Amino acid sequence: MNKKEQLELYHQMVLIRRVEERGAELYQQGKIGGFMHLYIGQEAVSTGLIAARQPNDRVITAYRDHGVAINCEISANQVMAELMGKATGVSHGKGGSMHMADPGKNFWGGHAIVGAHLPVAMGMALGDKYGNRSNVTICMFGDGATNIGYFHEALNMSKVWELPVLWVCENNLYGMGTAVDRASAVSSIAVKARGYDIPNGQVDGMDVMKVYEAAQKAIETVRSGKGPFLLEIQTYRFRGHSMGDPERYRKQEEVKRWEEHDPIGVFHKYLTENKITSLKSLDEIDEQVMDEVQKAVEFAEASPEPTMEDLYKDVYADV
């Protein structure tokens, strides 16, 4: 990866962070409704992963999707407008925080029923295989999703049919407030792939370059026709599960320990210590992002609400 590309990854990670920080403020002000799950702390996961995809590779994820949307080149404007329920939002204000999607950019959502998008991802890979296309479907989900039956059905069928799907578990150690070892018979998610004879790997999710390299290998393995692969990416969310999380299940010391491995800090250090770029150029990106986020908020606030006509639109494709 060249310098320009690395700086773009840095830009995306900082943009996700700042969009969400502003989002949290706007949520407290009542300008954003519903549930909102922040990705803060996990930015290196989707940033490294999606940087490794080809444009025709499909990305599908769970409800913690703002970062994934940004990595899939959905603009901060469209993300912010969707959070505020505006007509200019990526899902035209009808999806909200948990349901962002833009198939034109091969971003297939934004799915809020835990684990339910895994069979859908398996089906997308089936459809591509049926259509003799070379796309890989990259399906992201949390550790919590590996305990629901859909995980089993989807992984099993993906292997029986040798489908081009990359299963990506973002193991952030908690399914809502329940620690992995309190909910899963095995704490290593990668181990679960063995029961399906699916090749698998683990990678440090706080280091974007490590994620990128692991993802690149995994995607090419899948594209070569060898069937599915499961990549467990170990990460941590710095904020609560959602905006209304009392965080009784973990100690602040634990959060602080992980914050020392802040993925943006880790990458910042990597870029400067290896003299890939100067501190000044990273500061410039930081400033540029602040401006981008401010403009996104202004864009969203100035955007129109969906109309009453939109309320009844798109219930069916054929009317």
Add this chain to the structure above:
Amino acid sequence: MARITMREAISQALWEEMERDPAVFILGEEVGVWGGSYAVTKGFYDHFGGERVRDTPIAEAGIIGAAIGAALVGQRPVAELMTINFAFSAMDHIVNEAAKFHYMFAGQFKLPLVIRTVGGGGRQLGATHSQTPDAIFAHFPGLKVVAPGTPEDAKGLLKSAIRSNDPILFIEHATMYQVRGEVRDGDFTIPIGQSKIQRAGKDVTIISYSKGLEISTKAADELAKEGIEAEIVDLRTLRPLDMEPVFESFQKTNRAVVVEEGWKSFGIGSEIASRIYEECFDYIDAPIQRVAQDEVPLPYNRTLEQAALPQPEDVIAAVKVVL
């Protein structure tokens, strides 16, 4: 015109649509090598191959999820759920995914998806394998629910369903595969969302669909012997529901009986009766009657099972209440 069975009509629709469009493929439990548990896809595997007639594991959420995903990327899957009772294992994918995606993502996702399934009691399969939960599925905006009562409708509606860009639950009745009827020759479709007057009459309107159509027709034959002319409206599609033929008929007869095989509470009959009360209040000459299944899980014993299911005599009795 040819006189063929419901099974042949459905099978022909599938075969012709698969010949017509390579994006159409079938997936489900025992659809391939076995030939379909109701023999609807017999011979398909040998002709179309395992890619297009795909046997699946026993994993209903996986099957419907797979069909949704394949539909999203441009294929036209026809997923078979062996019985509608197993649809509950895929309820999440039918309700939270298939019925929501087009709307929730602002029209960006298209789901040209058909779920064929088999409902109904009367075969001594016990409580878990004999349900008629059609009303549950008709509850959800975003899903279309089709339940034909004649071979011609089955063929024409299934062809429309396969060509549609919406998720459609296509409910067949387990005891109707041998029912014969006249079916048009050649390629034809019947539009989804249109009710039809299947039998003309002037004294009472009987509204029904699927197996209820057969029961209602038997009842109407008996009533005709007494000089009572019943008009039968076949809903054919439960969502979107076309009430116009019902209203037109009711405004003429002023009396209605709704016949369904599912339970009465919160059922199709409740919906139809309410809409008549709302739209045709000034035309009502008698309280609308509902004929439905007794409010028990269906028992295995044949006598008890038949007692719980709606019969032509129940329809005749209900007609006599409204006359």
